[in-house]
Amino acid sequence: MKITVIIKLVSVLFTDMLYCFCVIGKVPPSNIIISAPSMNNLPRFQERGVSVTHSNDEVVDRSRLVFLAVKPHLVPKVLNGISGNVTQEHIIVSMAAGITLETLEELLPAGTRVIRIMPNLPCMLLEGALLLTCGSCAGQEEETLLKALLGPCGLVEAGPEPWIDAHVGLSGSGVAFVYVFAEALADGAVKMGMPSALARRIAAQTILGAGVLLRDSGKFPAELKAEVCTPGGTTIHGIHALEKGGFRAATMGAVEAATERARELGKK
Ligand SMILES: NC(=O)c1ccc[n+]([C@@H]2O[C@H](COP(=O)([O-])OP(=O)(O)OC[C@H]3O[C@@H](n4cnc5c(N)ncnc54)[C@H](OP(=O)(O)O)[C@@H]3O)[C@@H](O)[C@H]2O)c1
Incomplete structure (x- = not known):
């Protein structure tokens, strides 16, 4: 599957997930931008040809697919900060544990396409198990895109939101x-x-x-x-x-x- 979407991450997590996107060649590093408040994690992405910034707004403005990988307690702050720049063109993907689709949709403009993903630790080694669930405005198209992008991380399955908690327990x-x-x-x-x-x-x-x-x-x-x-x-x-x-x-x-x-x- 050829993927032309521009992928951007709001913050740093899963270096290896990002590595998959680049190495497998579905998304070239030049199509990826990452933001984080400090320089603690950014240099290792820069070394791979990924753009970095301290501005979440810049990430959102320059992207269509945004991964939100901050700690759960920071999600409201980060979404309040970027929501003015989020449009119907964006897909927002959250991996924050315990932050529901309902909460994400409340914090974003009406109609935003939202997806939750729940990876596990072996995703880092490309042998993970990842479950995704789509918000009320996302559907088959977004699910297919995410499955193709995240496939190199291991098993990627989709299901209703209550299964996310069971996936946490199981995997x-x-x-x-x-x-x-x-x-x-x-x-x-x-x-x-x-x-x-x-x-x-x-x-x-x-x-x-x-x-x-x-x-x-x-x-x-x-x-x-x-x-x-x-x-x-x-x-x-x-x-x-x-x-x-x-x-x-x-x-x-x-x-x-x-x-x-x-x-x-x-x-x-
Ligand atoms: N680790 C796992 O196995 C795992 C599994 C499932 C889900 N998750 C979820 O993944 C998320 C991240 O977990 P983690 O343990 O990887 O966290 P982490 O190591 O603390 O990384 C979080 C990143 O967020 C950045 N950040 C902090 N405040 C920010 C802001 N206002 N705007 C943009 N970026 C900001 C940090 O920047 P700095 O580099 O400047 O500190 C850091 O790079 C959590 O929501 C967690 O629930 C993790």
Whole structure:
């Protein structure tokens, strides 16, 4: 897909997401401008041929697609500052956690096309999972554009806004749940006599390999699990131990708790 839209970011986040736009060649660096109040982060973008400024208004005036990547508590201030320059030509994309489409639309001129995106940490490595949701004035065209632009960051899916909080629980926080599992796997091996550095490397590779297989095979997790469980074998004994420890319920509870917390934060 050839994308001619000019993309501009109001502030700095996800260097690597920006890197994707440039490297994959969908948006040349000369079509990107970034603003931030300080020079803390701007030089690394300048080095890639991206324009930088301290003026959010300049970004908005010179762009059609604007990514808003400030901390959530700064969103009202930044949108109040730029809203006079936002037109129906603009698409405003927010990645601020907990800031709803309703709030974004209230802070922008009526009719503004608004999209929320929720990335997770591995977007930085182009192996992320990102969910987007469109505001009342955005639709298929904007969704298709964002999916094409952000595709290099990993899996990009769209859904209704309430799924954003579930995505935070599943994928944003889920990354940390996987780290807890990785730590526990490695600790198990250490308990059985393996050096911890080696156990950590093998745990990481095990999780990576299992994830790639799950993603690329198209099989359900239960099918893949069954393929590893030979009758009376090692794996089914291990799985019984996991089930006795309430592993499945604990994991579902973790996603639920993180989702509920995201909902709570969104109401504040
Ligand atoms: N990090 C993640 O994994 C992740 C995942 C999902 C969503 N998010 C969301 O992404 C957003 C950014 O998070 P972060 O942790 O990356 O924040 P961050 O590191 O603090 O970066 C925020 C950027 O905003 C700039 N900024 C501050 N005030 C500004 C203003 N008035 N106008 C324009 N730019 C301004 C800062 O400029 P300076 O360089 O001058 O300080 C900084 O470059 C948050 O809303 C967060 O909820 C993050």
